[in-house]
Amino acid sequence: MPSQTAENLYQQLKQDILEHKLLQGSVLKQEELSTRYGVSRIPIRDVLQRLKAEGWLIQSGKCGVMVNPLTAKEAEDLYMMRMRLEPLLLGYAIPHIKHKTLGEAADILEQLKSKELTAQQHGELNWQFHTCLCQVANRPTLLSTIHNLHQLCSRYIGFHAMQLNYLETAQSEHIDLMAAIKNKQVKKAQTILEKHIANAGKILVDYLTANTLSS
Amino acid sequence: MPSQTAENLYQQLKQDILEHKLLQGSVLKQEELSTRYGVSRIPIRDVLQRLKAEGWLIQSGKCGVMVNPLTAKEAEDLYMMRMRLEPLLLGYAIPHIKHKTLGEAADILEQLKSKELTAQQHGELNWQFHTCLCQVANRPTLLSTIHNLHQLCSRYIGFHAMQLNYLETAQSEHIDLMAAIKNKQVKKAQTILEKHIANAGKILVDYLTANTLSS
DNA sequence: ATTTTTTAAATTGTATACAAAATGAAAAGT
DNA sequence: ACTTTTCATTTTGTATACAATTTAAAAAAT
Numbered sequence: 001m002p003s004q005t006a007e008n009l010y011q012q013l014k015q016d017i018l019e020h021k022l023l024q025g026s027v028l029k030q031e032e033l034s035t036r037y038g039v040s041r042i043p044i045r046d047v048l049q050r051l052k053a054e055g056w057l058i059q060s061g062k063c064g065v066m067v068n069p070l071t072a073k074e075a076e077d078l079y080m081m082r083m084r085l086e087p088l089l090l091g092y093a094i095p096h097i098k099h100k101t102l103g104e105a106a107d108i109l110e111q112l113k114s115k116e117l118t119a120q121q122h123g124e125l126n127w128q129f130h131t132c133l134c135q136v137a138n139r140p141t142l143l144s145t146i147h148n149l150h151q152l153c154s155r156y157i158g159f160h161a162m163q164l165n166y167l168e169t170a171q172s173e174h175i176d177l178m179a180a181i182k183n184k185q186v187k188k189a190q191t192i193l194e195k196h197i198a199n200a201g202k203i204l205v206d207y208l209t210a211n212t213l214s215s
Numbered sequence: 216m217p218s219q220t221a222e223n224l225y226q227q228l229k230q231d232i233l234e235h236k237l238l239q240g241s242v243l244k245q246e247e248l249s250t251r252y253g254v255s256r257i258p259i260r261d262v263l264q265r266l267k268a269e270g271w272l273i274q275s276g277k278c279g280v281m282v283n284p285l286t287a288k289e290a291e292d293l294y295m296m297r298m299r300l301e302p303l304l305l306g307y308a309i310p311h312i313k314h315k316t317l318g319e320a321a322d323i324l325e326q327l328k329s330k331e332l333t334a335q336q337h338g339e340l341n342w343q344f345h346t347c348l349c350q351v352a353n354r355p356t357l358l359s360t361i362h363n364l365h366q367l368c369s370r371y372i373g374f375h376a377m378q379l380n381y382l383e384t385a386q387s388e389h390i391d392l393m394a395a396i397k398n399k400q401v402k403k404a405q406t407i408l409e410k411h412i413a414n415a416g417k418i419l420v421d422y423l424t425a426n427t428l429s430s
Numbered sequence: 431a432t433t434t435t436t437t438a439a440a441t442t443g444t445a446t447a448c449a450a451a452a453t454g455a456a457a458a459g460t
Numbered sequence: 461a462c463t464t465t466t467c468a469t470t471t472t473g474t475a476t477a478c479a480a481t482t483t484a485a486a487a488a489a490t
Contacts (some may be wrong), residue, residue: 049264053269120424137245218480244472
């Protein structure tokens with residue numbers, strides 16, 4: 001096993017980036033992280049490599065890594081990709097979705113109604129909703145790519161109050177989506193999902209550009 | 216800098232996977248790699264983490280990594296993703312493509328005609344052709360995702376003689392693509408590219424399933 | 431004043447060494 | 461014969477220590 005502590009370290013660092021405890025654009029020193037998380041530099045290095053490959057960190061200068069700054073452009077790219085990939089996965093999944101799975105999805109949707117969710121909780125539930133529906137697709141490569149995109153997107157969600165009015169529309173789109181899936185209307189479900197992601201992306205990108213968070 | 220030797224090690228390992236010097240499905244031991252490449256286990260670990268995140272290696276059992284086996288399913292996923300993402304990037308790029316860039320692309324296309332190319336050389340040229348056209352899009356996030364997909368695909372290209380008849384059709388599609396780009400016909404260029412990738416993917420997947428390389 | 435060069439501090443890269451865990455084979459039990 | 465348990469071996473995980481590189485700050489030169 002990648003050793004429970006190493007896995008924890010990975011999750012912890014990611015969460016700290018999500019919660020802006022590690023600020024975007026800040027350069028991370030291995031020694032610093034080492035003392036911060038109470039481990040030596042080797043497990044830190046392992047995690048840094050992974051997070052760099054996943055897009056959480058980027059190279060800073062000749063050596064050194066920094067927390068990938070949030071930009072409207074990256075947000076747009078991430079949503080554009082999700083918009084094109086998630087319907088594909090859903091298409092594979094639908095033929096294998098059983099009533100039981102739909103029930104589970106509905107449950108998660110219910111939990112998503114709560115207004116008392118942190119950004120991570122919201123992101124986590126949202127991902128559970130999608131995985132719940134898509135795990136039966138049995139497409140590990142596609143799934144892991146999409147999972148990574150989702151995670152990176154969650155950095156942007158909950159950046160400010162922005163998500164409040166977004167949640168309203170999202171909920172009704174999710175319900176439409178569930179209905180189409182139940183009726184095995186693949187094309188229709190894919191279109192709904194595509195538009196759903198496009199909407200969310202547009203709201204986000206507009207917000208980010210309006211707040212001139214660099215382009 | 217990620218130290219020239221570490222970067223070399225990364226490239227070397229990738230190439231050895233491409234050339235089947237490290238066999239698909241084989242479990243890699245850190246110590247073994249350490250002696251094989253003449254470095255200690257630390258740089259090996261760094262590279263393993265990265266290759267795992269990029270999809271070259273996967274977890275094997277509780278600990279240990281193995282060379283991700285080639286499957287028709289993965290190939291299909293990779294091509295499906297490229298099919299949906301590359302036209303998007305091309306769309307961003309076309310408005311910024313100048314005559315000079317088109318000339319460079321044509322040069323690369325010329326080199327691609329050669330029948331005396333190894334699988335990697337072919338893959339490298341193919342990527343140069345696409346990057347050459349798409350770098351002006353100025354979309355780093357999208358580009359790096361696509362780059363990774365390309366690299367993973369190159370494991371499948373040149374798996375056998377299969378690519379011979381593929382190359383013929385690819386060449387003419389590339390020419391059509393160039394023409395559409397020159398005339399700034401964004402939609403048309405995107406459609407050509409999408410179909411081009413779909414074709415290549417279909418040929419590959421059919422070949423792989425026919426040769427019953429697990430599904 | 432501005433640029434270049436030098437130089438010292440900080441930081442990463444790597445090796446060695448040891449601890450913890452996992453693997454696999456032998457032994458014991460059923 | 462087959463399963464379970466035990467135990468030795470292998471392999472990974474981590475810490476410490478040192479070398480090489482990079483950074484940036486001070487000094488020198490234009």
